[in-house]
Amino acid sequence: MSLRSRLTTAFLVVVLGPVLVGAVFVAAVMSQLSDSRGEALANSAVTMVDSTLGTICERIQASAAAVALNYSNSSGSEADAVEMAALLVDRSVIDGVVFSSIDTAGAEAAPRADVGVEAPDGAWVDCGETAAYAGAGPIEALGAQAEVQAADGSTAVFSAFRVVDVEFLGRIARVADAELVLQDSRTDPLEAGAVDAGRWDFTDAFLPLSIGTTATDVTPMYWTLAAMVTASAVCAMGLAAWLARSTTRPLAELSAAAERVSEGDLDVRVPAHGRDEVAHLAFAFNRMTAQTQAYVQALTASRDQMRGQLGRLGQTLTATLDLDRILEVILDTAMVTAGAEAGVVMLVDVDDADQLRQRAGEGDLGIDQPASIRIGQGIIGAIAASGAPAHGRITGGALGDWHRADTEPDARTIVAVPFSGRQPVDQDFIAGRQPSEPDLGAAPQPGGVLGVLVLYNRVAGEAFESGDVDTLRTFAGQASVAVENVLLHRQAQRLSLTDPLTGLWNYRFMQTSLRREAERTRRYQRPSALLAIDLDRFKAVNDAYGHPVGDQVLIELARRITAQIREVDLAFRHGGEEFMVLLPETDAAGAEVVAERLGRAVACRPFKVNESSGGRELRVSVSIGVAVLGVHADSATAVLAAADEALYAAKAAGRGTWRTAPV
Structure with a gap:
C-alpha cells in the first residue's frame, strides 16, 4: 500500500470514526429528549386541567355557600338569596343557581326558583363528592349545594352549577394547551382544543377527561443528522486526498511555514514524514515554534492576570458606599495601569441631566476649578453624547472635529470611556427631609450616559492605544456599578422610612x-x-x-x-x-x-x-x-x-x- 493510501485511510478512520459515534449518540439523545419532553408536556397538561377544574369547583362551592349565607342572614328571605345568586351569575362566577338539591335540579320536576341559565337535565357532577362521576348518563354540569336550616325547622337547599359544554371544555383546553375529550356516556363525546395530539392521558379527578398533547416528531432531525454525516464524510475524503498529495511537497510546506512564523503565526506546524534529514528539520522547526508559542502564552497569561487583579480590585471597591472615595481609587488604579499623568471622573449632575461635573480628579488638569461641561459640548461632552469611547492626540485644542471647552481639562493626549447605567435620582439622602411624592422610593429607570472616565497625557508623550480603551472599559464599568450601588442603597433606605400608600414618613x-x-x-x-x-x-x-x-x-x-x-x-x-x-x-x-x-x-x-x-x-x-x-x-x-x-x-x-x- 502506498504512502498516500495509508495517509488517506488513517485520516478517514480518525475523522469519520468519532463523527459516526457522535451521530449515533446524538440520535439516541434526541429520541430520549423527545420522549421526556412529551411526558413532561402530558404531565403538565393533566396537572393544569385538574388545577383549573379544582378552582372552578371551589368557586361553585363558595357561590352556593354565599347564596345560602345570604338566605340565612335575611331570616329566610328568598329575595336576598336571589339577589346574591344574580350577582354571582352576572360576574360569570357560575352559570346558575337552583333552590333545590342537585338531584332535584337534574330531575324533570322544575325547581322552586332558579337564577341564570336553566338548570340542565341529566347527570351533574357534585364538586363536594369524592367519587365525582359514576357513569350514569351524559354529564351536563358541575354543581355544589349548600343547606340552610330555617327557623321553622324546614331545610332550604341551594345548588350552584356550571354548565359542562364545548365552550366550557374549550376554555380549559386553552389554559392547558391540550385537546380534551369528555368520556361520559355520550355516543358523540364532547371535544375541545386545536392541538395536534400525539399523546393521550386520562384524568378523572373531577371530570372523566382524555387529555391529548403534542408529540415531538424527531424524524426530520434524523434526516438532517444523516445529511450532516454524509457531508462530513465527503469533506473528510476530499481533505484526506488533499493531505496525501501535499505530503509529496515537504520542502514547500517547510518554506511556507517559515514564512507564516515570520508574520507572527506561531500555531503553524510542519508535518514530518519518515526519518530523513527533512523530517529532522521539521521536528526542530516544530520544537522552536512550540517553545516560542509557550513564551508568548506565558506573557499573555501574565497580562491577563494583571487585568483580572485590577478587575477584582474594582469589584472590591464597590463594597463601600463612599462614592467619592470609590471613584478616587478607580481613577488612581486606571492611571497607573494605563500610564497616564492625569485623569478625571465626570458624572451627570442630579439637578441638570445635561451637565457633567467632576467627582474625582488627579494630576495637573490645567484648570483652576473642578471640571464641568454640558453634554454635547467640548471634547468630553461630545464623547458622552456619542456614547462611544475615543482616544487620540489633542492638536490645537481639538480632537478631530471636537474642540476643547474652557471648563474641561487641557492636555496633549486623551482616552475617554463613557459609562451608562441608571439615571441619578437623588442627592445624598438627608435624614429628616420630608418626601414630596408618594413614589420617592421607586427604583430608578434605566437611562443614558451616567458619566465619563477620562485619562490624559500618557507617560513619555506617547499616544493612548486601542488596548488602553479596553482596559479603561473595565474601570468605567466598576464606576457605573459603584454609582448604582450607592443610589440603590439610598433608595432602599428611603423605602424603609416611608409609607407606601401616602408617601409620608412611616x-x-x-x-x-x-x-x-x-x-x-x-x-x-x-x-x-x-x-x-x-x-x-x-x-x-x-x-x-x-x-x-x-x-x-x-x-x-x-x-x-x-x-x-x-x-x-x-x-x-x-x-x-x-x-x-x-x-x-x-x-x-x-x-x-x-x-x-x-x-x-x-x-x-x-x-x-x-x-x-x-x-x-x-x-x-x-x-x-x-x-x-x-x-x-x-x-x-x-x-x-x-x-x-x-x-x-x-x-x-x-x-x-x-x-x-x-x-
Whole structure:
C-alpha cells in the first residue's frame, strides 16, 4: 500500500470514526429528549386541567355557600338569596343557581326558583363528592349545594352549577394547551382544543377527561443528522486526498511555514514524514515554534492576570458606599495601569441631566476649578453624547472635529470611556427631609450616559492605544456599578422610612424623629409641638364605599396635610387613619394655629373619589390633638401619649375640632 493510501485511510478512520459515534449518540439523545419532553408536556397538561377544574369547583362551592349565607342572614328571605345568586351569575362566577338539591335540579320536576341559565337535565357532577362521576348518563354540569336550616325547622337547599359544554371544555383546553375529550356516556363525546395530539392521558379527578398533547416528531432531525454525516464524510475524503498529495511537497510546506512564523503565526506546524534529514528539520522547526508559542502564552497569561487583579480590585471597591472615595481609587488604579499623568471622573449632575461635573480628579488638569461641561459640548461632552469611547492626540485644542471647552481639562493626549447605567435620582439622602411624592422610593429607570472616565497625557508623550480603551472599559464599568450601588442603597433606605400608600414618613421614622427632637428640646430648651390627627368616622367610609375609596381618602388627606405645613415640619402616617405632624421650634399657640388651619383645609371642600368611574364627593373632618415637648412631656413616648389624650378629648367634644393636652 502506498504512502498516500495509508495517509488517506488513517485520516478517514480518525475523522469519520468519532463523527459516526457522535451521530449515533446524538440520535439516541434526541429520541430520549423527545420522549421526556412529551411526558413532561402530558404531565403538565393533566396537572393544569385538574388545577383549573379544582378552582372552578371551589368557586361553585363558595357561590352556593354565599347564596345560602345570604338566605340565612335575611331570616329566610328568598329575595336576598336571589339577589346574591344574580350577582354571582352576572360576574360569570357560575352559570346558575337552583333552590333545590342537585338531584332535584337534574330531575324533570322544575325547581322552586332558579337564577341564570336553566338548570340542565341529566347527570351533574357534585364538586363536594369524592367519587365525582359514576357513569350514569351524559354529564351536563358541575354543581355544589349548600343547606340552610330555617327557623321553622324546614331545610332550604341551594345548588350552584356550571354548565359542562364545548365552550366550557374549550376554555380549559386553552389554559392547558391540550385537546380534551369528555368520556361520559355520550355516543358523540364532547371535544375541545386545536392541538395536534400525539399523546393521550386520562384524568378523572373531577371530570372523566382524555387529555391529548403534542408529540415531538424527531424524524426530520434524523434526516438532517444523516445529511450532516454524509457531508462530513465527503469533506473528510476530499481533505484526506488533499493531505496525501501535499505530503509529496515537504520542502514547500517547510518554506511556507517559515514564512507564516515570520508574520507572527506561531500555531503553524510542519508535518514530518519518515526519518530523513527533512523530517529532522521539521521536528526542530516544530520544537522552536512550540517553545516560542509557550513564551508568548506565558506573557499573555501574565497580562491577563494583571487585568483580572485590577478587575477584582474594582469589584472590591464597590463594597463601600463612599462614592467619592470609590471613584478616587478607580481613577488612581486606571492611571497607573494605563500610564497616564492625569485623569478625571465626570458624572451627570442630579439637578441638570445635561451637565457633567467632576467627582474625582488627579494630576495637573490645567484648570483652576473642578471640571464641568454640558453634554454635547467640548471634547468630553461630545464623547458622552456619542456614547462611544475615543482616544487620540489633542492638536490645537481639538480632537478631530471636537474642540476643547474652557471648563474641561487641557492636555496633549486623551482616552475617554463613557459609562451608562441608571439615571441619578437623588442627592445624598438627608435624614429628616420630608418626601414630596408618594413614589420617592421607586427604583430608578434605566437611562443614558451616567458619566465619563477620562485619562490624559500618557507617560513619555506617547499616544493612548486601542488596548488602553479596553482596559479603561473595565474601570468605567466598576464606576457605573459603584454609582448604582450607592443610589440603590439610598433608595432602599428611603423605602424603609416611608409609607407606601401616602408617601409620608412611616412609624419607624417617626419614633427616630421624636427621640431626636426630644433630645434637642432638652438640650436647647426650645419647644416642639406634635399634632395627632385622626379621620372622623373613617370606618363608616370603608364600610359604605370599600377600602379602595378609603385609600383614596387617606392619600388626599396626606396631600392636604403636607400642603399646610412648612418644609422643616415632618408629617407621618402613624397607622390606619391616624397621622402625626411634628412642628420643630413651635410652641402651643403656634401649634393651635396649625391645627385650626389643617382642620379647615380638610373640611373646606369635599374629597373627590372614584373619578375614573364618574366620581363621588365625600365630606370628611378630622379631630386633632396638640401636645408640646418641653411643656406637656419631655420624651417621645410621653408626648405621643399626651397628643393621643388630647385627640380623644377632641373626639369627645364632637369631632371636627382640636384640643390641646392639659399642662
